[in-house]
Amino acid sequence: MLSDGEVQRVLVVVAHPDDVDFSAAGTIAGWTDAGIEVVYCIVTDGDAGGHDDDVPRSEIAPLRRKEQTAAAACVGVTDLRFLGYPDGRVEATLGLRKDLARVIRQVRPDRVVCPSPERNYARMGVSHPDHRAVGSAALDAVYPDARNPFAFAELRAEEGLEPWTVREVWLPGGPALNHYVDVTGTFDRKVAALRAHESQTGHMDKLEEFLRGWLARAAAQGGLPDGRLAEAFQVIDAG
Ligand SMILES: [Zn+2]
Numbered sequence: 722m723l724s725d726g727e728v729q730r731v732l733v734v735v736a737h738p739d740d741v742d743f744s745a746a747g748t749i750a751g752w753t754d755a756g757i758e759v760v761y762c763i764v765t766d767g768d769a770g771g772h773d774d775d776v777p778r779s780e781i782a783p784l785r786r787k788e789q790t791a792a793a794a795c796v797g798v799t800d801l802r803f804l805g806y807p808d809g810r811v812e813a814t815l816g817l818r819k820d821l822a823r824v825i826r827q828v829r830p831d832r833v834v835c836p837s838p839e840r841n842y843a844r845m846g847v848s849h850p851d852h853r854a855v856g857s858a859a860l861d862a863v864y865p866d867a868r869n870p871f872a873f874a875e876l877r878a879e880e881g882l883e884p885w886t887v888r889e890v891w892l893p894g895g896p897a898l899n900h901y902v903d904v905t906g907t908f909d910r911k912v913a914a915l916r917a918h919e920s921q922t923g924h925m926d927k928l929e930e931f932l933r934g935w936l937a938r939a940a941a942q943g944g945l946p947d948g949r950l951a952e953a954f955q956v957i958d959a960g
Contacts, residue, residue, distance in 0.1 A: 731758070732830035733745065733761050734764070736851035736855040737785075738763055742917075745952055745954075760801075760828045769807075811854040821859050821866075823880070833890050834892075834893065838856035886960065887960075901940065901944075904950050904951060908936070908950050916928070937950055939953040
């Protein structure tokens with residue numbers, strides 16, 4: 722596994738606004754504190770989300786971009802790329818692979834964070850079809866698309882984007898967890914980031930308790946001492 726000192730840039734690819742904050746915001750706050758540059762690529766605008774029937778649907782996408790931008794600021798991230806795919810209808814198409822390969826070649830990250838493409842039968846909610854599709858396309862973009870000069874050759878010929886090899890992939894909540902990041906010190910910023918998604922979390926009175934319980938269980942699973950909080954990942958050598 723790469724040490725954080727070997728990492729200059731991280732690209733986080735997610736399906737919806739708020740996904741990154743539930744899954745990895747505490748870890749990301751630690752990375753940006755350490756001087757690592759983190760970029761978010763958000764495939765949809767989450768325009769099928771929200772709970773308030775009185776908000777016209779056309780206002781949801783700009784609102785959710787605004788909320789995600791505010792959430793990102795809580796953990797030191799200011800570079801966000803929204804791809805604008807329709808929420809709830811994402812498929813792992815060649816078009817999405819190309820769009821993600823483009824972002825990888827632009828950002829040139831050492832490490833990519835993306836959802837698992839596999840279904841989790843223990844927790845249905847984490848396996849939203851958009852999450853699985855984005856995970857599948859992102860892994861294909863990491864290997865082979867972004868590194869192969871002859872994959873989507875037009876990225877190089879027309880856009881001047883040279884091939885790039887991502888060295889490591891982190892899957893939050895992946896099927897074979899092997900790494901637990903202690904986020905006790907950044908927990909408050911993770912909570913603040915999630916509260917910034919007002920349209921999604923505004924109705925959750927017990928958000929902080931829920932998160933605390935969830936991250937404490939992850940910490941225990943990872944063998945961290947009592948009282949610690951953790952985010953759990955499957956780290957994959959992609960080099
Ligand atoms: Zn989601």
